[in-house]
Amino acid sequence: MSPNPNEWRQFQDWFERKLADPKFRPYVKRAALQTLWYKIFEKQGRQDTMWTMWYIYYTCERKQICGYANLPAYSNQNDTSLASNRREPGLHYDKNMQRSYKELKLLTSWSETYVQFPDKPPIFDFNGEIVELNII
Structure with missing residues (x-):
């Protein structure tokens, strides 16, 4: 994934807003395997190393490809x-x-x-x- 700089800036702003909500999780039903990996990372306390899950959620929310x-x-x-x-x-x-x-x-x-x-x-x-x- 290589978004253009403007889109990447918007993603970063969105990410900071979502991260401020401790109840929010970037689970995507259509991305079951990626969501499973993210949940495993959560159990290991390593979810902060999987920024791609947040980007998947962000693009799905905006219907981007x-x-x-x-x-x-x-x-x-x-x-x-x-x-x-x-x-x-x-x-x-x-x-x-x-x-x-x-x-x-x-x-x-x-x-x-x-x-x-x-x-x-x-x-x-x-x-x-x-x-x-x-x-x-």
Whole structure:
């Protein structure tokens, strides 16, 4: 998820308001797996490390979607990405963890075909099912 700076600022303001309410929980019924993870983090006292759950709630509340670039389908490069989690030691990964994931190379060239979307692109819910949302 990479929101534009204005949207990110609005999310941060919303987050601060919601965080002030000790009874509020960012549970999203449609995002059952993510909500389950968040509840596990709550039990462990680590919910503050899962900001994405708050962002999921925020986007659902506003009926927003995230665009996903399927670069391998358009670039013929199966190891290319716009962004990559390098799993640096820190909050979620420690320095002793073995990096057993495939390194993705960041995209080094651009084609306008990467941002040419169909008039009515498929929209997927959090569980991978295609859904109809009246936002496009």
